[in-house]
Amino acid sequence: MKNKKWFGLLFFAMFALLLAGCNFNSSEKSDDGTKKSGDEKDGEVAQVLNLSAPADVPTLDSTKAHDAIAFNVLNNVNEGLYRQDESNKSVPALAEKHEMNDDKTVHTFTIRDTTWSNGDPVTAADFEYAWKRVMKENGAYNYMIATAGVKNAEAIMNGEMDAEELGIKATGDNTLEVTLESPNPLFKTLLSFATFLPQNQKFVEEMGDQYALEAENILANGPFKLVSWTQEQGWEMEKNEDYWDTDNVKLEKVNVFVVKDPSSGANLYETGKIDRVKLTSALVDQYKDDKEFENVKDSGIVFLRFNHNNPVLKNVNVRKAINMAIDRNGLTDVILKDGSTPLYGVVAESFYFSPDDKDYRELNGDFNKGTPEEAQEYWEKALAELGQKEVEVSINIADSDEMKKVAEYLQAQLEDNLPGFKLEIKAVPFAQRLEIEKAVEYDLSLSTWGPDYSDPMTYLDMWVKGSSANRMDYHNPKLDALVVAARGETDLEKRYEMLLDIEKILLEEDAAVAPLYQRGSAVLLNEKVKGLVIHPSGADMSYKWAYIEE
Structure with a gap:
């Protein structure tokens, strides 16, 4: 027990030195143990916001960026x-x-x-x-x-x-x-x-293939400027005094630390090094009574992609069996415990409404929801069609704590409920998971999707042939045609019916993916941080209106 304690103290001391080495400012604790954001200067609290991210930014080239972390940075250093x-x-x-x-x-x-x-x-x-x-x-x-x-x-x-x-x-x-x-x-x-x-x-062409891969290789025209970026450690932004609306920007600096381990994130929050942290299921019980704890329903979803070229997974009965074999309530309530909720569609609940103000998810209901017994019926039919008694496939996942826990749960559920099913877990860094998906070099992939804009289409047009978000070689000409028709439909009621039908083709007809859960966030937020805007679509956050209360 002593050895573990000393190891933890040594690790945290090394982490603190790392942050200092990045030259990032950090919060401190006051003498009474309460957190305070930033350092005090001339009796005023410095306008410095400290945050964390679960992974590094792959690229800040807005023509190539394809992940939430990059979008968040771009939203705060650029303006459209x-x-x-x-x-x-x-x-x-x-x-x-x-x-x-x-x-x-x-x-x-x-x-x-x-x-x-x-x-x-x-x-x-x-x-x-x-x-x-x-x-x-x-x-x-x-x-x-x-x-x-x-x-x-x-x-x-x-x-x-x-x-x-x-x-x-x-x-x-x-x-x-x-x-x-x-x-x-x-x-x-x-x-x-x-x-x-x-x-x-001119700047993009001068930088060539190094454009947007370092802080000095990107230009800002937004509320903040990216002034440093240390790969796999974090990045630092400063207020852009030349921004057209700079008078409404109160923060002087935003520091973002790459923190992959949730326990490290909680420790950094406890000691005032960061002002906001997302908690994993292992930490929820510890902090759920904290006055700075809150549960937030997100619009992001987590789902299983099937490689539709795979000789086993291209069988629709295999896909239906996998869909029905997973107890999503156990996943969200026992494993995650962060406010996430079971999902049986690709459009999130509570964010997207019809012209007569009805929730999309309520209108379309649940798809491929069943019992283990129903799953086994589809499974037996699929094995007969395939002429096999056993199936071995792998699942491609990002190496985060959340994804590892979800994958282990899925492995247990599928191997228990589908006799002869074997699942190998392959964990890789987040950026590599994306590259593997883009190349469609996987069997199953545990994937996430955050809506790009506030309309159901952001979850639906990703499945058309050739879409960079498809990433599984799925194709149904009826779905493609309906997406094109919906894009041009100006009658809002007709358009909404089309949007409902697109999801029916994807899931009711093809069981093309397996929706798992709609994300929730268990969050600790420093009570002195005000005006931090969390968006349900597009970039996750805007720092433009945030400030530290004195």
Whole structure:
């Protein structure tokens, strides 16, 4: 017992030295043991926010970024035409003026007079260059530009047109014209997403393949500037005094530490080194009575991808058996205990409502919900069709504590409830898990999805053929056609029926994935931190309005 205690103290001391070595400021504890955020200077509390992230940022190139951690950084160091406000609504940002023609297919934006962090002006050409670069590079989120309905985006994705023919044009230094295929009710909402950010062409080309891989290799035009980034350790942001709305930014600095071990995160919170921490199930009971504890329902989902090229998993009865063999209540209530809830659809509950204000999840109900006995019926049918008595597959997971626990639970459930089923767990770093998925070099993959914008389509159009978010070679022409039709439908009631039907094809007809749970967060937040905005879609957080209460 003594050895364990001394080892823990030694580990924490080494971690504290590491943070000091990164030159990041940290909070302290007062003499009475209560936490205080930042250091005091001339009797005032420093406006320094300290946070943690579960992994490093793979890239900050907005044309290539495909993960929540990168989106969070980009949201706070960059600014697009629109951004999400404190109420999660998409509002004008760099767009000082937004005008439309009569049929709402031509949108003209007047760009504010503002600069990049290197002093160059932000121009309309920066938007034209960045959006076309997304299409040229076949970026992870090029389909978002098609979802926005930008003219020729679909044809460019299909290889029928060149990226230079995208319907966006700088008609002056501060005037941008965007042409849509047809009126699109989602257009303004989508513009706050990172894919639509501008880029400085000269700077990007100077950096070459090193662009956005180091702090000095990216420019800022948002509320904060990225001033340091130590791989696998963390990054530091400072207030951008040249930001057009800098008077409304109160924080002077934001430090983010990469903390993969949840216990280390809790220790850092206890000692005032960070101001907010997400708790795993092992820590919930310890902190649930703390006055700074809160349970938050998230819009993110966790699900199983099936490799539809796999000779076993391409069998629909195998997929239905796996869906029904998993007790999701046991997973959320016993294993996770963080406010997560069972999920039997791909669209989250409580965030997306029909024109007559009914919850999408309530309208479409549950798919592939069954008992172990029902699962075994599908399993026996599948084995007969395959001519096999046993099945051995592996599951690709990120090496986080949450994913490891979920995978172990799934392994036990599937091997217990499906006779002859064997599951091997392959844990890899988060970024590698994404690369394995993109290459579709897995059997099963334990995947996560956070909505990009506030509409059910953000969970639904990822399954069309060729989408970078598909990542499992699934294809149903009926689903593809319905997504295209829904994108162009301006009758909101008809459109919502289409959105319901897309999920029915995906799950009722094809059982193409296995939804597991809608994420919840058990969080400790320093009571002195105010105005930190948590978004249900797109980037997780905005620091723009946050401040430390004195």
